[in-house]
Amino acid sequence: MTKTETLEDFYRQKFNWMPENIKKDIGHFNVFRLEDCMGPGKPPVQYSRRDFYKIVLMRGRHIYHYADKSLEVFGTTLLFFNPDVPYTFEPLSDDSSGYFCIFKEAFFSEHLKRSVRELPMFAPGGKPGYVLNTAQDSYVAGVFEKMEEEIKSDYMYKYDLIRNYITEIIHYALKMQPTENLYQHVDANARITAVFTELLERQFPIESPTQRFSLRSARDFAEHLTVHVNHLNRAIRSTTGKTTTEHIFERVAGEARALLKHTDWNISEISYCLGFEEPAHFNHFFKKQTNSTPSAFRG
Template sequence: METETLEDFYKKKFDWLPDNLQQNIGHFNVFRMADFIGPNARTVTHSRRNFYKVSLSHGDNIIHYADQSIKLSGTSLIFFNPLVPYKFERMSDDRTGLFCIFTESFFTEKFRGGLNELPMFAIGAKPVYALDEKQGDYIHDLFEKMLDEINSDYAFKYDLIRNYVSELIHYALKTQPSDNLYRHTDAKSRITSVFTELLERQFPIESPSQRFSLRSASDFAQRLSVHVNHLNRAIRETTGRTTTDHIAERLLSEAKSLLKHTDWNVAEIGYCLGFEEPTHFNNFFKKQTQTTPSSFRNV
């Protein structure tokens, strides 16, 4: 499944691209939800994106996020990490919310350690903050200020917008995340889906300097903030195969592709797939295929 880029987002919603869409300097924009949601729309799904999103929603809704299902009632502030797919089910007709989107480079100098170090963007964290009326009005005013500034001619408007988003984040950090969570009967399927998304997101390998980093069940469990036994059990019960089997199969598929379609040497391919020594890669490949990488390449 392909990643939704900022270009995809703008072409799908507007059929145009903004002038300031330069990835290297960062990007930000803010919108009213009513401009995007039709009167009969009930479900919004995004598998992967290459940008962050913060949304202020109203009414009754359900968000399926990673292996969690979260009931929303009233006013909610929601933080979306690009790595984690989600599905948003609208249970009411309220479309008065707002949302903003931005790339991590927009905040490179604002948050040390990167956005993923913040609790609301960490994979496995609870991304929803329930707001009372006073809190909702405060956050709504911050979004309105962002809208005012982005449409202004002020030379330093993006510096001011960064301050507004930073204020929004710190305000959320001072509140407690919503605990109104319940596990769907398909929670195991959901965590398996997220595992698959994280596995696939590491591919394709496009240069010898790129490395496959999540190589074990423990690596994935840590990223998902679940116990490795819980992850292994969910995947086995859902697919009938082990976590290690899935990782090995995807590694082998990419190894075959790189051997056939690149001129990288076997050591380079093994290294970018996470094998520290060429012999480790050779042993893995031969165990899976009963032939060596070099022999496979020369067939």
């Protein structure tokens, strides 16, 4: 499985610093302006799960990919993300702005009668997108601004107040209906194929003998995308004419040829980093894909 993004990963990648209390504070919370984390010079949002919740007020035009679905959003959208579903953003315009907050489930666990993951917008299979008009944008932005102001304060009970602000946003959204036309993407097969390809390519190049190719089968990718393996296979075959396994094998064989040609790693090391438990399995795979043994190819 591809690594889940942790809070530590988030701070390291976005800001190159770490809050002092992040290890001790299992109920971590923070709030940010979107433009401070996205755009030129900032790392792209990777397609992966997170181990924290996120609420985003996003302005501009984007495509949000989660599981096997894609939402194309215009104007202002309120989005809710849970730790169970991998996602990423694809900006389609240069005018992105807004706010987002992140928090661990423990931030609420002692203060709500039920788990935050039971709320409709956070529930697995739920619809997390709400399109806002100008007045709604102004209202929700105002709540985010209060959170931003409070997080910087020395008020002893500021996190109790912030919990109330998050609850206010949640109930504001619950009074609305998720925006159905967000979920009518014209070519879901093409999108799931594109996300699969991104996940596959992100595992390469192999740059160290200790690095390991981890998503090795169609089932691995389906589990990561939270879709049924048959659905993934149908989508990729309908889009490319090849099976999921054929794409994986071709990419692994290509990386194997590159490592044999351009490194001095021994065949056991190459076998290991490409995910094979035994060099004999790698030899059999390579010969089937290339009609040559690894030793003959290198020689």
